[in-house]
Structures are given as C-alpha cells and as structure tokens.
Amino acid sequence: xxxxxKIYWFEGVTEKGVKSLLTDENxxxxxxxxxRNRRILVFVMxxxxxxxxxxxxxxxLKTNLNLSDGTAVVIYxxxxxxxxxxxxxxxxxxxxxxxxxADAPNELLDERQIKIRDTSFRxxxxxxxxxxxxxxxxxxxxxxxxxxxxxxxxxxxLIISMLFACSSLPSMVLAWRERxx
Amino acid sequence: MLxxxxxxxxxxVYNRIEEARISLxxxxxxxxxxxGVHYQTIxxxxxxxxxxxxxxxxxxxxxxxxxxxxxxxxxxxxKGK
Numbered sequence: 364x365x366x367x368x369k370i371y372w373f374e375g376v377t378e379k380g381v382k383s384l385l386t387d388e389n390x391x392x393x394x395x396x397x398x399r400n401r402r403i404l405v406f407v408m409x410x411x412x413x414x415x416x417x418x419x420x421x422x423x424l425k426t427n428l429n430l431s432d433g434t435a436v437v438i439y440x441x442x443x444x445x446x447x448x449x450x451x452x453x454x455x456x457x458x459x460x461x462x463x464x465a466d467a468p469n470e471l472l473d474e475r476q477i478k479i480r481d482t483s484f485r486x487x488x489x490x491x492x493x494x495x496x497x498x499x500x501x502x503x504x505x506x507x508x509x510x511x512x513x514x515x516x517x518x519x520x521l522i523i524s525m526l527f528a529c530s531s532l533p534s535m536v537l538a539w540r541e542r543x544x
Numbered sequence: 545m546l547x548x549x550x551x552x553x554x555x556x557v558y559n560r561i562e563e564a565r566i567s568l569x570x571x572x573x574x575x576x577x578x579x580g581v582h583y584q585t586i587x588x589x590x591x592x593x594x595x596x597x598x599x600x601x602x603x604x605x606x607x608x609x610x611x612x613x614x615x616x617x618x619x620x621x622x623k624g625k
Contacts, residue, residue, distance in 0.1 A: 474597050475585040542593075543588070
C-alpha cells in the first residue's frame, strides 16, 4: 500500500482523511452516527443557515432593543462570529457523521456508497432548486423583507448562507435519509 | 421535505449471505475485506436492503464457495436449505 497521501483536489479531500472517516478510527465520534443524532444535526445546521441569512437584520436589534452603539457593535460582532463558527463546526461534524461519503471520490467508495452519494447529490440539487424558487417568490411577493436591497442590505449574508448550504446539502441529505452510515 | 424521506423502491434480491458467511465462521468485516466493500454494505445486503451488482454478487459467491444461483434469488429463499 502506498504511504503517499493522495490529494483529491476536485473533491477537496485527502486519501487518508477519507479512509480514516470510512473506517471506525474516529470511534469518539461514533455517537454522531445514529440516525437520530444525524437528523438533529441537520435541523441545527438548517437553523444556522437561516440565522446567517438573516445577518442583515441583526443590526436592527440595536433600535429594537434600545442598545447603545458600543453594546450593539459588541453583541452584533460576537453573535456573528459565534453563528459562523457554529455553522462551520456543524459542517465538520456533519461530514464526520456521514463518514465523508458525500465528498469522497469513487475509487475510495464501494458500489453502495457511490449509489447513496449520487442519490444524495440528486436530492440536494432538487432541494437547492426549491430553495432558490422560494427566495425568488419571496423577493417578488414580499418585497418588504428586503432580501436584496442596495441600501443597507446587499444580500451578502444570504449569499454566504447559500454557499454554506451548497457545500453541506449533499451531506445533509445523506445524514437525513440513511439508516446506517 | 417528504421527498427526502422516501426511498426508491427497487425489486429486492433475496440471499443467503448471512447463513453462508456464518457457516464459514466469517465476520461481516472478513467478508467485506474479501470482496472489497465496506462492512456496512454486507449488513445492507444481508438485510436485503441493497441489491448488489452482478460483479459484487459473483465476488461474494466466490468468497463463500457457492454458486451465484444458490446464494441469490428474485424470490424469497427458505433459510437453512
């Protein structure tokens, strides 16, 4: 067996990383792999995406809660860092919970794993499509939400949230659907 | 979100893998290593929740010293025969 750790640039993973996730070397994370815990993680991640997407509304807390400028900046910054860190941590835990199958290349997976990975990507693509249609409908029929407004809200939080969603959706679908991972 | 929970219904392939594996004193991991799949895939096969490709079916049959037709069937198999 080659000792060289092959890097899969397209998938953004290494051979050793994938193999370590596929085996039970990470036994301390075994608790994450029950379907119940995986589904809880998917729910928490979805909540995180919504919170990130609503980042543009966080500064309005200042006026809503009558906070001083300094306090508002501190609360806003700490909350932003916490939510983004929590989503990143959630993403890592999600990958561990599905053994990194969603990001693994064909040659490191068996035929069943390839099949469930590909199915997950298909459903993730549908989900993303529905999400985009829902956002477009909101933009058209609920303009008061100001999802994309040049003044004050450039939609960057929504884009960041969508980027998180794009990279996590296949793993989220896998985590939700499969009985044993 | 209902569509995320639905599973693709496919024609099940019944098998005697578990019986043959146990009779040879092999663990799921042993058989998985022999045929080059993850040990959970063996579990899925034994529970008849996954239908193997022809290549995998032949590999499993060879590893368990059986004919493919003895090990797999499209109709329910009587275990222990």
